[in-house]
Amino acid sequence: MTTTSETIHSKTRANQAQTTAASLSFMFPGLGDHYVGMGLELYRTLPVFREQVDRCAALLQPELGLDIRTVMHPEDASAPAAPPAEKLDLRRMLGRDGRTATPNESRLNRTRHAQPALFVIEYALAKQWQAWGVHPQTMIGYSLGEYVAACLAGVLSIEDSLTLVARRAQLIETLPAGAMLAVTLPEREIAPLLGEHLSLCAVNGPEFCVIGGPPDEVTAFERHLRERGVAFRRVQSTHAFHSKMMDPIAERVTQLARGFTLRAPQIPYVSNVTGALITAAEATDPSYWAKHLCRPVRFADGLAALSSRAPHAFLEVGPGQTLSSLVTPAHDRVVVPSMRHGLDPESDTSVLSRAAGQLRLTGTRVEWDLAASNEAAAAPARPLGKTEQELAAMWQALLKCDAPAADANFFRLGGNSLIATRLIDRVARSLRVKLPLRRVYESPTLEAMASVLDELRPGGSRPKSAPAKPVTPPKPQAAQKPLFRLPNGISVAHQNEAETKHFYDDIFAHRSYVKHGIVIPDGGCVLDVGGNIGLFTVFAHTEAKNVRIFTFEPAPPLFEIIQRNVGLHGIRATVLNVGLSNAERQAPFTFYPHSAGMSSFHPDEAEERHNLKTIIENQRRGGDEHAGQMDPYAEELLDVRFEAVHFTAKLRRLSDVIREQKIERIDLMKVDVQKCELEVIEGIDDADWPKFSQIVLEAHDVDGRVQALTDVFERHGFSVIAQQDELYVGTNIFNIYAIRKGQ
Template sequence: MAFVFPGGGTQYANMGRALYATEPVFREHIDRCAEISRAQLGVDLRAWMYPAPADAEVADRQLREPRHSVPAVWMTSYALAQQLLSWGITPQHMLGHSVGEYVAACVAGVLSVEDALTLATFRALVFERATAADRGASLSVNLGEAALRPLLPPTVDIAVVSTPSSCVASGPSPGIAKLEQLLTEREVVFKRLHIGAAVHSSLMDPVMAEVTERARGITVHPPRIPYGSNLHGRRIEPGDLTPDYWARHLRHTVRFADNVRDMLAHRGLVVIEVGAGTSLASAVSEQIDLSGTSDAVMISAMRQARDPRGDREVLVQCMAAAWSHGVDVDWQAFEGEDVGERVAFPVYSFERTRHWIEAGRELGQASAPSLSPSSSAASRPDVILSPGQADDALARQVAEAWGEQLGVSVLAPESNFFALGGTSLAAVRLIAKLQRRLQPTRRLLPEELLRTPSFGAFVEHVRPSCGVAPLPSDPPPPSSSALVLLRPGRAEDRAPLFIVHPAGGHVFHYRLLAEALDPDVTVYGLKAPGLEDGQSALRTIEALAEYHLRAIRSAGHTGPYQLAGSSLGGCVAYEMAQQLRAAGERPALLALLDTPSPDNLPRFDDHVEYVEYLFGDMWGVALSRAELAALPEAARIPHALA
């Protein structure tokens, strides 16, 4: 069993508030840590962590400051770890993400509570000072380390290798702006992160000596529990922990993907994320999925800020899931003074119907079922369905796939795929996984998650295609049209907006944009051909434009049309407008978003090169060109998703 501790940026007001109110062990350690921080910072962090309703906005602003967010995240993870330990849940391995390593070092006995917390807070104070003029910025980039490194401007560093296919780049604001422009031109998916400062970058160089000097005053002990070193990407060794280790830890790359790979070498591992939110669950689950051999299970012990469940409900469900996978739990310690008295069920009168066994028949030996937890217990997550919905085999199979892809252990009917951290790549992989496991009567499409992003609605949406009778409210199966409804409009007399796909072919890219547009206008995405069975990919912008205009017209839409597109999609939308003009029509709107000139678009000699670009360069999936070339064209993308 393993604990993983999240790092900075995971904080939110009221994280663990219900545990602070109801769990004495959690409260005891939060109070102790709060007093340590008060002596260092001059403020009681509990006022921002558990604010009064009238102070919620102020608390949210205060928790964005590194001097408050770093110790608050540290305290929450440490107190939650102590709560789990008090219930007999003891890890054999640990791993922290960035400042989360300070928690791992403390729980392992390497650092005292006072030294670990004050050193982590000191780190936050000095990097606030180092970034006073320019806090810098960080980008989460859907590229592996080898693909991203050649693209970095000189001032930008790889701050975190999150997974084999994603990294965080960090550095001064001008350098990050240059990287954003380059990634946009190459149609690489990225996202700006809302963090207090650009740690693990060159901006930390001026304070490394201070951190080293501060670390000279702490006492280091050998670890009682093994844990991973972010700096080295392997298990920590006693000789690693020199005073300058913590300065180099602040400055250099967090090798989290290497840490996870090292941790997953242990068979039958139950991994519990111990701290605010579920930020690490997705990264760990992706590596479990990519390994193809790991039988590890990922569970989160605390909810995300938007999760409607209560703190204790999530924690108890975490314990139940861990126990079902063979983790020992001290139920006496968990129940405390409230252990119920064992009572007998009431008896009932028998009907006294006799059932004779015919002589001469040999009976086999039956073994009594075991009630103890087993490491081979079902790995599917629990599914919470509202009254009236069937908890059937289909729902459980879909839940298992969602849980594996998103790293969640509990799903409610209203659980939203995208709110739980689902990305475009996760959607494509999930649908490919369900296609293999469910063997539906039609091809499932990733954009169906756009139509039905909640778990319960998605299950009922795919039910008719899986040999199970649909409920009366089931929507019809989607057609193979290029049109994907991103958001229905309220006004039937308003012309819809058609947004053309970027290079990846799918239109998940536009989900949040569609939600932000005029609610009266219906928004459609135009996906690329070649993403479904029986379709051929089109190789020119002119052919794509003609294909999409034909799809719009065949669906009954008439002009004047409103057209838009991002990156490659902007080029296609522009060509659609030119074809309309040549036919004597004039588009009502043509919007180009981050669209390069055609000369700057990537060009491919063959389909193999296109698949390498799409999955290797953009999403960081390791592929063999020789293996791709040996496959027929229709089999290459499914192979990349496997």
């Protein structure tokens, strides 16, 4: 069977397998995606990574007055207990409307801790890659990430780098609090709007900038943007970095840098200040580091400077994949994140080993100690503690699984929200502990969940387990999340069971996208806009023979799942890691890992909560056992469902893609894009409308959008039906079916 899975964001295997390795750039992120526990599994299992973290922690101890490992990994059984955390205004500091941060999160988010902690993790991960023979030809860092690049390039020693980072962070913490805002406007438009107190802090793309300043000024600016209809979101930050609010400490940073030996870089890397490769004169000028503190990060220019080398591979060396999402897609470019986001349930080593596999496909040599890896794989699992044994018995009864190991994941063994509520009831009856539903999602492994139970017991004592035996990472083809078997017998990779069942019912059982005369012809061309996990792409593949499919999905986690499903079923599909709109630009994208179908470029949590609550209530009224049993946990489940991750995504005009892909006809376009449907349609040029035969679109009827879409379709020669399914009664969600007249 031949599998076609072409992508814009990463090349096909055939194109990647080259005799000459792609030019490799390390990318080091700044603050924003850091989280408590980042890199903990790597610390426990990778000797080089652990050695570098330990070394950095020892060097930082005199500067911080504490062991930074207790801040990064407070739940690590091998680390000493952390001192009590200070109370901070987390709602202001994190720019979140959701839950209040935990004490451990509060402690890590302090600038004096967050910046050294992020440096340590990125430096240790880079040294681990180098130990495997992966060496960059160039580097680029974002804000604090440039310090990691400078250290690896030899501009500063590791000792001086850590001292400078720690003292700089302490100086920043003496400044007044600030706020930062990501805005979808180009620099030339945003600069005149800033006034006296706000600053341009970063230029991340042609139409994507970050501004910063005093919190009240940023709030007022948000109101102005809202009136103009400009998309924006708050950036997780305690201060307005790279703004004029940093000016009071600029000279002190210069004096700090003057006290260290600065050398010319031995590895080329990009300057945030200029957006070009840093010169020896800049790197060795103490005043450069004050400019770096106060001037905007010209990241888009830096990426452009590196992207001129083709073929090119970008490896993100740090938590999350924010920088990966900023790289402009191209056929000769591959972008590889190597560390998970804080809300990603996948294991650290699984993400890292997949990254190694992707690098190998670009021609990059990755040296693995396979013998040690096999030895580690054969090592027996550690004995379970008492609470772990009690919890394991409950898992076995509920999940019908074999005895789980300490690192087994509740959801990967088949758990879902309904089974989680049953687990909570059993825990309450058997152990007399009230386990919050949120903690089940936050601590899904047996070891972590047992630790939560011990923490919640009277007295809050928690027995410490022996640290896991250090191992080298597995081979690149690491075990992935088990497939989910649909009721029709098809197996797919997915995010969570409840949502996948909903998609299945909508697409396969109720056939919502092929009602009212909509058909997929053999040999037809289908566009799946808003692909999610790719279930409609799978449906189109099974509905007719030899169908050619183009699938669009901007969220990186879903994009990876679609790729897997396309490869699994041999689907003739081109998967594009972009969204569609009426103009080409980059935009902030709010992704809900536990409610992926409600992720959006235009998030409105109040509206999304109302819609989800209404859908669940309609399901309950329709006799859905799952929805009915969730009633006692409804509000807590909604809190979990709307835990958000933010990406920066690429938006394209559909007509531009049609032209690039040489698409001559579109037999069916399905659009499900959460409040962006009108923008998708506005991205079609008049000359391309005759290529469309059928369009099925889910629309949110805000400001008369259903009627506006109906008018557009009728003007271009379509017969239109707009209706609301029973499941969506009480929401603003409608389906529109458009068929070209005369077909």
